[in-house]
Amino acid sequence: MPGAASVGAQRAAAEQRAPAESVQYDEGYGPEIGVGPYPEPWPQDDRYDPELLAHGDRRNVVDPYRYWTREAIVADLDTRRHDFHVAVENWGHDFNIGSVVRTANAFLAKEVHIVGRRRWNRRGAMVTDRYQHLRHHPDTADLTAWAAAEELPIIGIDNLPGAVPLETTALPRRCVLLFGQEGPGLTEEARRHASLVCSIAQFGSTRSINAGAAAAIAMHSWIVRHARIEAPGAP
Ligand SMILES: C[S@@+](CC[C@H](N)C(=O)[O-])C[C@H]1O[C@@H](n2cnc3c(N)ncnc32)[C@H](O)[C@@H]1O
Numbered sequence: 001m002p003g004a005a006s007v008g009a010q011r012a013a014a015e016q017r018a019p020a021e022s023v024q025y026d027e028g029y030g031p032e033i034g035v036g037p038y039p040e041p042w043p044q045d046d047r048y049d050p051e052l053l054a055h056g057d058r059r060n061v062v063d064p065y066r067y068w069t070r071e072a073i074v075a076d077l078d079t080r081r082h083d084f085h086v087a088v089e090n091w092g093h094d095f096n097i098g099s100v101v102r103t104a105n106a107f108l109a110k111e112v113h114i115v116g117r118r119r120w121n122r123r124g125a126m127v128t129d130r131y132q133h134l135r136h137h138p139d140t141a142d143l144t145a146w147a148a149a150e151e152l153p154i155i156g157i158d159n160l161p162g163a164v165p166l167e168t169t170a171l172p173r174r175c176v177l178l179f180g181q182e183g184p185g186l187t188e189e190a191r192r193h194a195s196l197v198c199s200i201a202q203f204g205s206t207r208s209i210n211a212g213a214a215a216a217i218a219m220h221s222w223i224v225r226h227a228r229i230e231a232p233g234a235p
Contacts, residue, residue, distance in 0.1 A: 013050070034058035035066055047072035060126060074131055077108065084222045085152065085176040086215065087113035087143055089190060090120050094181040098124025099212030105132045107219045107227075113176070115143050115190075124212070143176075144193040152176050156194030157218045158186045159208060163199035171198075171222045179211050179218075 036056040042048065049069040052059075057066050065073045086104045088097050097120040104112045105128035112129075114120055115137045122129060137143040147154050154176045157166070171177075178194060180186035185208070191197060200217050202209065209217075223229075 032058060033060070038067055043067075060128070061131075070130055077131060080108065081110045082108045082222070082227060083174045084109055084171075084219070084226075085111050085113060085147075086219065087115055087137075087154070087176050087178040088211070088215070089140070089179065089181050089187060090114050090116040091187070092181055092183070093117065093119070093121055094211060095121050095124065096182065096210055096212035096215075098122050098126070098129075100179065100215040101125040101132055101134070102128040103212070103216045103219055105129075107223055109219065111135055113137055113143055113146075115140055115178075140187060140189040140193060143178075147176050153195040154178050154190075154193055156180075156186050156191055156197035157200070157214055158191075158197055159199035159202070160186065160191065160197055163197040166198040166200050166218060166221055169196070169198050171218075171225060173226050175222075177215070177218050177222070179215050182211060 034057050038053040038056075042050075042053050047068045049067060052067045052069075061068075061073065065076075068076075086100060086109045088094070088100050090097060097114065101112050101122075102125050105125075109132070111133040113135050116139065118136050118138075135146075137146065144154065152174055153172055155171060156163075156178050158180050178186065178190055180190065186194075186197070198218070200209065200214055208214070
């Protein structure tokens with residue numbers, strides 16, 4: 001906790017600096033999100049960021065984390081992350097990966113694994129990747145070796161021949177949900193190493209939904225089965 005004497009100096013210094021992560025997904029559209037500068041007296045707690053207190057917090061974070069530093073938010077999330085991991089094959093810069101990362105953040109996945117190319121299109125992540133643990137694997141063998149060492153089964157998600165319906169399958173609590181990319185879907189190697197492949201039922205004419213949508217459905221299926229759901233408004 002900072003001493004009371006340092007608060008004025010802290011505030012003056014913070015006001016000189018621009019906020020680190022001010023505006024995100026609504027830049028230029030509609031009303032500003034978030035909250036303005038924090039009225040004095042400031043809260044005395046190391047989790048609060050003096051720059052955000054001084055300038056306001058326009059980040060895409062839930063209200064209980066308003067004015068918190070990114071490090072404090074990540075540390076808090078780390079105390080209650082869920083037991084599922086998410087992995088995405090990235091052989092061709094799939095634009096869906098950002099969306100997968102954002103959903104993994106929303107559903108509090110333990111970690112997101114990028115398999116293949118290290119670089120991925122972050123635009124769809126809307127800065128949520130800063131609050132998510134990300135791990136890169138140069139190839140599928142590296143992912144499967146890591147998962148084996150962690151004793152985590154890999155559950156492939158794809159509508160391949162032999163896949164079982166996600167809707168009637170109980171996903172294990174500890175697992176890696178592995179997604180393929182637009183076009184080819186899961187690689188042959190990924191299919192071989194998956195202990196199970198689950199498909200999402202479709203009813204229209206398209207062969208598949210996009211990987212971002214499929215990832216959201218599969219993660220939510222895990223949530224429905226394993227997460228503790230509190231009633232809205234519950235204390
Ligand atoms: C656009 S799909 C392509 C592959 C698909 N197998 C095909 O026949 O066209 C890309 C990725 O999205 C996910 N996906 C899309 N539709 C799915 C479905 N109905 N069931 C399960 N996964 C799906 C999978 O992870 C897949 O690898």
